[in-house]
Amino acid sequence: xxxxxxxxxxxxxxxxxxxxxxxxxxxxxxxxxxxxxxxxxxxxxxxxxxxxxxxxxxxxxxxxxxxxxxxxxxxxxxxxxxxxxxxxxxxxxxxxxxxxxxxxxxxxxxxxxxxxxxxxxxxxxxxxxxxxxxxxxxxxxxxxxxxxxxxxxxxxxxxxxxxxxxxxxxxxxxxxxxxxxxxxxxxxxxxxxxxxxxxxxxxxxxxxxxxxxxxxxxxxxxxxxxxxxxxxxxxxxxxxxxxxxxxxxxxxxxxxxxxxxxxxxxxxxxxxxxxxxxxxxxxxxxxxxxxxxxxxxxxxxxxxxxxxxxxxxx
Numbered sequence: 001x002x003x004x005x006x007x008x009x010x011x012x013x014x015x016x017x018x019x020x021x022x023x024x025x026x027x028x029x030x031x032x033x034x035x036x037x038x039x040x041x042x043x044x045x046x047x048x049x050x051x052x053x054x055x056x057x058x059x060x061x062x063x064x065x066x067x068x069x070x071x072x073x074x075x076x077x078x079x080x081x082x083x084x085x086x087x088x089x090x091x092x093x094x095x096x097x098x099x100x101x102x103x104x105x106x107x108x109x110x111x112x113x114x115x116x117x118x119x120x121x122x123x124x125x126x127x128x129x130x131x132x133x134x135x136x137x138x139x140x141x142x143x144x145x146x147x148x149x150x151x152x153x154x155x156x157x158x159x160x161x162x163x164x165x166x167x168x169x170x171x172x173x174x175x176x177x178x179x180x181x182x183x184x185x186x187x188x189x190x191x192x193x194x195x196x197x198x199x200x201x202x203x204x205x206x207x208x209x210x211x212x213x214x215x216x217x218x219x220x221x222x223x224x225x226x227x228x229x230x231x232x233x234x235x236x237x238x239x240x241x242x243x244x245x246x247x248x249x250x251x252x253x254x255x256x257x258x259x260x261x262x263x264x265x266x267x268x269x270x271x272x273x274x275x276x277x278x279x280x281x282x283x284x285x286x287x288x289x290x291x292x293x294x295x296x297x298x299x300x301x302x303x304x305x306x307x308x309x310x311x312x313x314x
Contacts, residue, residue: 027137028054028127032114033145037066037107040100040146046129047136050096053078053089053128056118063105063117071102071155089128100150111143154229154266163189164262165233169281170196172251177206177244182283183260184233193261194226195273201242201254208239229266248284258282 028051029042043051058064064083072079078089086104109117118125118141129136150156167187171180183191196202200221207219211226218225224241246254259277 028129028139029146030056030118030125030139030141031146032105032109032141032143034108034111034114034143035145037069037103037105037109038100038145039102039104040098040150041139042098042146042148043095043129044097046127047133048094048130050094051127051129052094052131053087055080055085055087055126057124058084058117059120059124060117063109065104066106067104069102069104071100071152073099073101073152095151097151098146098148099152100156102155114143115141117141159263159267162230162263163233165189165191165260166262166278167281168260168278169283170258171235171283171285172242172246173285174245174251177203177240177242177246179238179241181231181236181238182234183231184235188233189262190233191231191260191262192228192264192266193271193273194224194231195257195259195277196224196255197222197257198254199256203241203243206240206242208237211236211238227264227271251284252282255282 026045026047028046031040031042032038033040039056041051041054043049056065065081065086067081067083067086070081070086073088073095074090074092076089076091078087078091080087086101119138125139127136127139165183165188167185168191169182169185171182172178173180181194183189198221202219202221202224204219204221204224207224212228213219213225214227216225216227224238242251242254258280259273260280261271261273261276262278264271264276
């Protein structure tokens with residue numbers, strides 16, 4: 001009976017592994033953090049650089065998964081979660097990079113116990129990397145928290161513990177046309193969306209390459225839209241997205257809309273700018289006479305814009 005349940009647990013792998021293959025040393029790496037019980041995997045060195053499914057199965061009665069801490073990586077129906085078996089396969093994009101599965105094991109497991117827990121006579125782990133290319137090499141089990149940032153790091157954050165901005169500022173540097181996004185300071189904090197519109201006055205080619213627009217973002221002569229999970233408090237350059245040399249009045253009147261959202265898009269919150277958007281304050285920065293230094297001068301506060309919705313990448 002136990003063997004039948006185990007076979008059910010690896011149905012995902014049996015579906016894809018069409019022929020045995022013992023090629024290449026590239027493999028999936030699982031990590032265990034003894035301080036927290038966190039389990040994670042890095043698919044970077046798997047064949048093809050990604051995986052489409054994984055499974056871990058405990059046969060040792062001394063251990064059990066803490067299923068209440070399990071983090072899902074997809075909304076797939078290929079999913080098992082109980083005290084002895086966890087199994088998940090994506091029906092969408094493959095997982096590439098470093099992912100955490102949560103603090104799913106007890107803390108303090110010894111290194112030797114961890115490195116052998118999912119290996120043995122009976123298959124205790126499995127994963128899918130290249131579909132139809134046979135079984136992949138055995139995974140590696142490494143002790144300690146991996147270096148780097150989890151792809152799904154936001155799953156570890158409780159949004160109710162974050163300070164969300166109710167005030168934010170756009171700073172224009174007249175000498176270069178650069179626009180800075182300032183989200184710290186009084187009533188500052190995290191934000192998750194920005195919507196700027198104009199009558200075709202933006203220079204999208206000047207957008208800073210490090211700015212992440214998000215899947216529904218936009219960068220055109222009429223719209224700069226950013227819709228991501230989190231932008232941390234501080235100053236961030238949007239790049240030289242405006243013409244240089246605008247006067248304070250020209251800068252202030254350039255926008256037909258300049259708004260941001262605090263908490264939105266994170267843990268299924270409201271994404272509607274029409275009802276949730278907050279106006280940016282606008283600040284004008286000019287070169288100080290006789291030097292290359294910039295003197296920040298507030299050109300307009302509480303700029304009120306017309307209401308509309310962010311519509312994807314239009």
